Amino acid sequence: MNWKRATFAALGVVPLIFLFGYGLTRDPKDIPSPLPGHDATPFSLAVFAPGQPPLNRSAGDTVRLADLKGQVVVLNFWASWCLSCRDEHQILSETAKDYAGKPVHFVGVLYNDEPDNGLKWIEQMGGQSYPSVDDPGARTAINYGLYGVPETYFLDATGRIAYKATGPVNERVIRHFVDSLMAAAAK
Amino acid sequence: MKIALLTLFMAMLGAAQQTPADSLLEARTAEVAAQLRCPVCQGLSIQESPSELSQQMRAVVKDQLRAGKTPDEVKAYFVSKYGEWILLEPKAKGFNLLVYALPVLLVAGGLGVIVIAVRKWTQTPTAT
Numbered sequence: 180m181n182w183k184r185a186t187f188a189a190l191g192v193v194p195l196i197f198l199f200g201y202g203l204t205r206d207p208k209d210i211p212s213p214l215p216g217h218d219a220t221p222f223s224l225a226v227f228a229p230g231q232p233p234l235n236r237s238a239g240d241t242v243r244l245a246d247l248k249g250q251v252v253v254l255n256f257w258a259s260w261c262l263s264c265r266d267e268h269q270i271l272s273e274t275a276k277d278y279a280g281k282p283v284h285f286v287g288v289l290y291n292d293e294p295d296n297g298l299k300w301i302e303q304m305g306g307q308s309y310p311s312v313d314d315p316g317a318r319t320a321i322n323y324g325l326y327g328v329p330e331t332y333f334l335d336a337t338g339r340i341a342y343k344a345t346g347p348v349n350e351r352v353i354r355h356f357v358d359s360l361m362a363a364a365a366k
Numbered sequence: 367m368k369i370a371l372l373t374l375f376m377a378m379l380g381a382a383q384q385t386p387a388d389s390l391l392e393a394r395t396a397e398v399a400a401q402l403r404c405p406v407c408q409g410l411s412i413q414e415s416p417s418e419l420s421q422q423m424r425a426v427v428k429d430q431l432r433a434g435k436t437p438d439e440v441k442a443y444f445v446s447k448y449g450e451w452i453l454l455e456p457k458a459k460g461f462n463l464l465v466y467a468l469p470v471l472l473v474a475g476g477l478g479v480i481v482i483a484v485r486k487w488t489q490t491p492t493a494t
Contacts, residue, residue: 191475198464213449291418317422324447325419326405 212324214340219252219332220322221245224312227294228287228301233279236310242286244338250282251360252334253353256320257311258292259300261328267347268304271331274353275309282336282364283357287311290320290328333357336364395428398437402427402444403454411454 226240236242255271257264275285287309289297294313301307314320323332331344333356342356399413404420412420430440444452456462
């Protein structure tokens with residue numbers, strides 16, 4: 180056997196195998212967001228779905244991120260045409276109710292949808308405890324680097340993005356981030 | 367028929383009213399948009415994609431260029447929101463260099479093997 184030739188071939192092939200192997204360990208759909216750790220882009224959006232007392236806001240009111248400073252903000256992008264949004268809707272709505280009276284603000288942001296469709300959908304889903312705002316032209320969605328819906332952003336009390344959840348969120352994730360961000364704000 | 371004629375007339379009027387500055391802005395928008403990846407497609411730029419999000423991203427590109435940002439500043443804005451993934455052509459630095467260097471290295475290696483093999487095959491056997 181020609182050891183010299185075999186070593187030469189191995190030097191070329193082995194790194195390639197490792198490179199492809201490394202590629203297989205990665206999920207191509209998992210695209211890391213550069214936003215966590217950075218200040219959230221300010222927004223000023225009109226409420227189209229008021230929510231329910233005590234978390235409600237009047238339709239037509241403007242929700243401004245600047246006004247929510249000092250509170251943890253849970254920003255959930257959704258649409259009536261989004262099937263996965265159905266999976267998380269009740270969890271978000273019920274969990275938001277549990278945090279009523281605490282320094283946490285849940286806001287739904289309608290993505291590429293008509294407010295009328297959003298209202299019908301909320302009604303079909305049995306209501307939503309917190310208000311939802313319209314995002315014309317998806318400007319806020321693009322400012323938040325949105326790929327699709329649902330996506331949920333957890334903002335700390337200083338207005339910094341702490342975490343971005345892609346896909347439907349579950350109660351454990353919501354409580355974990357809201358509780359830890361509230362605890363950090365209380366320090 | 368009337369509607370079609372009216373639409374055609376409006377389109378012609380729109381084209382006639384387009385100033386050179388508008389055309390330049392359109393061209394610059396298309397150039398930047400062609401370098402940005404559509405987040406909801408497979409390997410398409412936001413210039414090529416008909417998706418709603420791509421159209422909205424193109425509108426952002428256009429607005430930012432109109433506001434006086436340079437193409438690099440517009441691209442940097444999208445990178446700051448979506449990461450380097452948003453660029454259809456990754457920057458040639460760090461780990462990304464592999465993407466550019468590997469094909470060249472593989473072609474060079476292959477040519478080397480071919481040259482060695484051809485030399486070996488064409489060597490005239492020495493008389494013993």
